[in-house]
Amino acid sequence: xxxxxxxxxxxxRYWRRIWPWVLLSVGLAFVRLSKGAGFSDAYAFLxxxxxxxxxxxxxxxxxxxxxxxxxxxxxxxxxxxxxEILSLDRSSKAGVVSAAVxxxxxxxxxxxxxxxxxxxxxxxxxxxxxxxxxxLGTIKxxxxxxxxxxxxxxxxxxxGIWLPRTKxxxxxIGVGTNRPLLRFxxxxxxxxxxxxxxxxxxxxxxxxNVPVGVIQSLENQAVPAxxxxxxxxxxxxxxxxxxVQTR
Amino acid sequence: xxxxxxxxxxxxSGLAVPLLTLLAPNWLSLSGIGPCWVVLWLLPCxxxxxxxSGIFSGFCQGLILDGVTLGGPTHIPILILLGFWWGRLxxxxxxxxxxxxxxxxxxxxxxLVGLSLWIQTWILESESSAHSFQVxxxxxxxxQGIITGLMAPIACSWLLLRWRKRS
Numbered sequence: 001x002x003x004x005x006x007x008x009x010x011x012x013r014y015w016r017r018i019w020p021w022v023l024l025s026v027g028l029a030f031v032r033l034s035k036g037a038g039f040s041d042a043y044a045f046l047x048x049x050x051x052x053x054x055x056x057x058x059x060x061x062x063x064x065x066x067x068x069x070x071x072x073x074x075x076x077x078x079x080x081x082x083x084e085i086l087s088l089d090r091s092s093k094a095g096v097v098s099a100a101v102x103x104x105x106x107x108x109x110x111x112x113x114x115x116x117x118x119x120x121x122x123x124x125x126x127x128x129x130x131x132x133x134x135x136l137g138t139i140k141x142x143x144x145x146x147x148x149x150x151x152x153x154x155x156x157x158x159x160g161i162w163l164p165r166t167k168x169x170x171x172x173i174g175v176g177t178n179r180p181l182l183r184f185x186x187x188x189x190x191x192x193x194x195x196x197x198x199x200x201x202x203x204x205x206x207x208x209n210v211p212v213g214v215i216q217s218l219e220n221q222a223v224p225a226x227x228x229x230x231x232x233x234x235x236x237x238x239x240x241x242x243x244v245q246t247r
Numbered sequence: 248x249x250x251x252x253x254x255x256x257x258x259x260s261g262l263a264v265p266l267l268t269l270l271a272p273n274w275l276s277l278s279g280i281g282p283c284w285v286v287l288w289l290l291p292c293x294x295x296x297x298x299x300s301g302i303f304s305g306f307c308q309g310l311i312l313d314g315v316t317l318g319g320p321t322h323i324p325i326l327i328l329l330g331f332w333w334g335r336l337x338x339x340x341x342x343x344x345x346x347x348x349x350x351x352x353x354x355x356x357x358x359l360v361g362l363s364l365w366i367q368t369w370i371l372e373s374e375s376s377a378h379s380f381q382v383x384x385x386x387x388x389x390x391q392g393i394i395t396g397l398m399a400p401i402a403c404s405w406l407l408l409r410w411r412k413r414s
Contacts, residue, residue, distance in 0.1 A: 021303065024258075024307065025303075025306070025307065025310075028310040029310060031310060032310040032313050032314040034314065035314055035315075035318070036265075036311075036314040037314075039265050039311060039314060039315050040269070040315060042266075047270070102269075105281070107276075107280055107387075108279075108280050108281060109316075109320075109365075109368075109387060110316040110317050111317075112316065140317055141318075148317065150317055155372050155380065156317075156319055156372050173377075175377045175379045175383065176379070176380055176383035177379045177380075177382070177383045181377055181379065229379070237279075
């Protein structure tokens with residue numbers, strides 16, 4: 001009886017040589033499919049001693065109080081009875097989780113933040129992320145202890161917004177630069193430079209009436225509808241703590 | 248490809264690439280853009296280990312980087328190509344270890360990685376035809392290429408030295 005072909009000494013030796021590499025590839029494929037689980041968690045664990053301290057957190061909370069005042073003013077303009085008739089989600093129903101920013105790349109190919117809290121803290125993909133001043137982005141993916149935020153400036157980011165002054169809707173589109181593009185849905189949005197942009201009061205994906213930015217420049221001749229460049233109120237370069245609005 | 252334990256330095260330094268990508272030190276950036284860490288690691292690795300290991304390393308790094316970034320565009324095809332190209336260069340003729348050569352090769356690598364991500368984003372995002380998107384893409388490609396090219400003589404030479412000492 002001879003040795004079966006699959007177990008010939010050459011093949012066995014070859015298999016013994018390559019199995020660690022095969023195992024490594026399978027492991028890395030798991031990392032890819034889980035959107036960085038393991039790596040992001042290891043990074044969070046290793047960088048924990050360098051996370052921003054509580055002093056910055058208090059400063060952020062003061063900023064958040066100012067933002068809340070601006071938000072209340074916007075909410076007063078809202079038609080409360082109409083909201084009740086429409087049975088819209090109220091922001092008070094949502095929970096808020098404070099999370100430290102443990103990694104940030106606001107300018108390169110990947111405009112993202114990595115937060116030090118994840119699935120075990122109740123954060124889920126799609127949750128809105130707020131910084132002092134307004135909306136920063138939405139949660140793109142989560143691991144047990146970290147979560148990844150797609151910033152409003154990132155290519156591919158789209159958020160429905162409106163102009164409280166003229167009550168016109170539009171879509172805020174990330175194009176990579178610090179100033180995302182606001183594409184209006186109306187042909188005549190009656191917008192002007194300096195107008196404040198906020199999330200739509202009818203929004204169910206992001207919290208309603210959250211300030212987002214200020215119109216910097218307008219292109220009224222753009223086709224099919226006018227568009228504008230928006231300067232965001234919350235700057236991701238300087239934020240160490242954010243608040244995640246869980247549902 | 249050699250046994251994995253014989254390439255401990257290569258594997259362990261490779262694991263530092265995604266951590267450095269996440270860390271993104273602010274003081275090591277040009278106009279807010281950091282170096283392309285994967286190029287700084289893949290270049291010496293492929294030059295030293297050859298085309299097959301270069302392809303495999305590029306594939307593995309692509310998997311990890313796709314895992315720790317937002318998604319959409321992928322790093323895998325361009326890193327495989329770069330791994331193969333640099334692996335073949337390393338197997339031909341005189342060893343490449345001059346600062347200018349390493350800087351130039353890593354600059355080309357970083358620009359190619361950037362162009363690959365830019366073109367993929369362009370195709371995937373229908374709204375990316377905006378003028379400001381093109382300006383941002385060009386700015387990011389150039390800034391990342393320059394900072395990577397400037398760092399290569401230090402980082403790549405050091406890694407090459409370590410690997411050659413080991414082997």
